Amino acid sequence: MVRFVPTLALPLLLMTGVARALSPEETAQLPPPAAREVNFARDIQPLFEASCVKCHARGKAKGGLSIETRELLLKGGETGPGAVAGKSAESLIVEMVAGIDPDEVMPKKGKRFTPEETGLLRAWIDQGMKWPADIAFAKPPAQNLAAPAAELPPGDAPPIDRLIAAYLAEKQIPKPQPVDDAAFARRAYLDAIGLLPTAEQLRAFLDNSAPDKRAALVEQLLGDKRNYAIHWLTFWNDLLRNDYRGTGFIDGGRKQISEWLFDALVQNKPYNAFVANLVNPDRLTEGFTAGILWRGNVNAVMQPPMQAAQSVSQVFLGINLKCASCHDSFVSDWSLEDAYGMAAIFSDTPLELVHCDKPTGKKAALRFLYPEIGGIDPALGRKERMERFAQILASQQDGRLPRTIVNRLWQRLLGRGLVEPVDDMEQTAWNPKLLDWLAADFVASGYDLKHTIGVILNSEAYRFRSVETPGEKEEYLFRGPLTRRLDAEEFCDAIGSLTGRFAPLPSSIEFDLSAGGTLGAFQMPRWIWTDETLETAAKRSAWRHAKEKEDVAQAKGAEAQKAVEENAPGAEAASTVARAAAAEAADAERAAAEAREPGRHKVVFRKRFELPAKPDRAYGTVAASQSFEVRLNGNEVKSKLSDDLYNGRIRIYDFAPFLVAGENELSIRIDSHTEKQMTEQERKEFPASADHLNKISGLAFYLRARDADRITEIVSDASCRARRAPEGDWADPKLADATWAGAATLPDGTGPVDEGPGLEPIRRKDFANIPVELGQPLRAAVSTAAFAGEMRAALRAADPLQAALDRPNREIVVSVRQDAPTTLQGLELTNGATLNTIFSESSARLAASAAPDPGKWVDGAFLHAVARKPTPVERGAVLELLGSPVRPEGVADFLWALSSLPEFQFIN
Secondary structure, eight states: OOEEOOOOSOOOOOOOSOOOOOOHHHHHHSOOOOSSOOOIIIIIHHHHHHHTHHHHSTTOOGGGOOOSSHHHHHHOBTTBOSOOTTOGGGOHHHHHHHTSSGGGOSOSSSOOOOHHHHHHHHHHHHTTOOOOTTEEOSOOOOSSOSOOOOOOOSSSSOHHHHHHHHHHHHTTOOOOOBOOHHHHHHHHHHHHHSOOOOHHHHHHHHHOOOTTHHHHHHHHHHTOHHHHHHHHHHHHHHHHTOOSSSTTTTTTSOOOOHHHHHHHHHTTOOHHHHHHHHHSOOTTTHHHHHOOOOSSOOOGGGSHHHHHHHHHHHHHHOOOOTGGGTSSOSSSSOOHHHHHHHHGGGOSSOOEEEETTEEEEEEOOOOOSOTTTOOOOTTSOHHHHHHHHHHHHHSTTOOHHHHHHHHHHHHHHHSSOSSSSTTOTTSOOSSHHHHHHHHHHHHHTTSOHHHHHHHHHTSHHHHBOOBOOOOTTSOOOOOSOBOEEOOHHHHHHHHHHHHTOOBSSOSOSOOOTTTTTTTOOOOOOOOEEOOOOHHHHHHHHHHHHHHHHHHHHHHHHHHHHHHHHTTOTTHHHHHHHHHHHHHHHHHHHHHHHHOOSOOSOEEEEEEEEEESSOOSEEEEEEEESSOEEEEETTEEOOEEEEOGGGTTOEEEEEOGGGOOSEEEEEEEEEESSBOOOOOHHHHHHOHHHHSBOOSSOOEEEEEEEEETTEEEEEEOSTTSEEEESOSSOTTOTTOOOTTSEEOEEOOTTOOOEEOGGGSSOOOOOSGGGSOEEOTTTHHHHHHHHHTTTOBOGGGSOOOHHHHHTTOOOOSSOOSSOOOSOOHHHHHHHHHOHHHHHHHHHHHHHHHHHHTTOHHHHHHHHHHHHHSSOOOHHHHHHHHHHHTTTTOHHHHHHHHHHHHTSHHHHEEO
């Protein structure tokens, strides 16, 4: 039985140079052989592990030399035999490690041989190179790769509890004590849905005497689809590099997967299908493997196929390929060929291996990192390759996929993975049987993420009291969950929950916040346009122009007539001006009669509606295929949110300030033609691209007004009035529009497209050249308006507070956020502008709530924030701080103090 020997991450024994016999003078320079019998396992194996195997073993053979076995060392490489048994002075390996030539001493980097160590090597060779048959430096079999099989200790307890009990007994660790109900509830709420339990929710749980109330609470929390999905967005956004703003979004070099991801979490999509959708993407998921198209000159490891290889390997297989993407890794066994072999799966064209940004001239051979799971035919096209790759990853033969995700879930919920680091799944778990059982159970559940989260939350291990993270050099022994800091989104949501102050809108209109109707209903607007012909617009514009000229001619004629009657000095000149004005009017009238060709004009849509009362909240969305303006009751309305991905054609509005009880009038004025973003030179060269018509134009709007519990929805439909180039002030609420035609609805399933960017010139491959299809994103925009009001931090781009709390920019995969506090965090949490604004703007309202019974209010705030009542001393101090009567300044100071408590900032 061959014993596979682990190696240290130190390079490099490169056998370069030309094999030759040493001169007598050079031989005399060699350290003498050791004067004792050398044992390979004791004396030589550690030297090879420390200095040689990273380049000449475990599947690597720099210069053609491998030292995986005695035979391979004797055989040597490109420069001849590596060693000659019995003749150390004639062995190339001795010459190289001894450093006879200082420019050729090996290893180039890492631990070099001392003279004494070289003497041991010489003695071993001279003594015949005895090498035990059970030792080899070959690459060991992959860890955590085979399909998992459950192996459980006997007993009736749940499997995790049995496995943990056996572990504790083996390690002679006393069974930890469980947390009390209040601590468990707070922990479970935060871990399952990312929110603090309110004081009422906590009291209800504490008053419940049912023996299974903890399991019932877990089931209830995981059944909260909306809050579960929003909370776990943070976890997946970090892993999948998904964000709402940042590098690449403005110019189309990066795409969100937000809508698909949110829906997948709401629906609890089976994880194998979840992964398959990401690695074999469609329009909604392509942003993950497409990565970021960096602008300018970038190095080879930042090209999209390599980004895909790195991200897929790290997230789904627990392998970090970043080092191997540039050169053979110094910290693992993965090679440059391995990384490029993975990247080739995602590339449209053959890839050239680039070593440390220097092209090698060698083409990458497509390879999956673990061919024992499945292979990919290099002859397949890219689409077929990715489809095959998805099949391999999602198959039950792939034991790495389930182990990697259950390990991540364990780390997320208990603070440390079964395998650490979580991105190195080639390591052995501290409880391999528990890892295997969790993975097997996960697969048996149908790859159900919520099932596994529930299994962990219901385990005794999760209910143990938390312990502090062990020291850096301290051996890890499981004694309970680690104390964990609230992440940035959890902290901000906790502050929002305490103050009742959340952001009204998300940072992206990519989300269908209803998840296809699963999380709430609303009335979808119809896409509308006008049946009026372009000729009608041309005539209406021309006749209006003629009318303006006629009005001028009449005014000038009246002036001239008065001057003649009064025999004024300028009568003749006035008559000349009047005749010219009359001629212009006649020309304009003739042109109007012959008008056929439409010029650029405005198309106006109007909708009148009644509201029973002025609403408390009213958000809406307007989407149009050309640029547009919005007026409500004659007032200009500015958008609160738009997305550059759609050329600003979809926008969200806060209509509440402009609405009144009774009759309201919404007017939207749209350009008839769309304009391409062009330079002046391009406008001259391609005049047809400056102003042109879409094949299908359209408008849709939705407004949701809420007065207490009463909801009124206003949507675009055939009842809207429409007119090309209308007369009068289009935004005037009193404008007579009864003669206007009704709007025409587009056929079901038909959505407009802003086609301007698709016309010539198309030589500039930038954002302006991307056609914008508006049909699909409309539902997400409507849902944003329908559910606007209280948006959690996971749906928002990072603000200074979240950035200080280590929310990443997500340009790279982030599997574990830093937990150590920083100076920036301390400053932001004690004197930050973001928290100050929230507390200041909330304090007056909260002071009014506290005024009737300040003591009761303080008790509720403590229960909500830290899951306990205040001590008598704390209660008295807070009541004194609040003042009598309760002052807003006192409330703000109390909130600062409460949010600074370690109990608040940590999950215990």
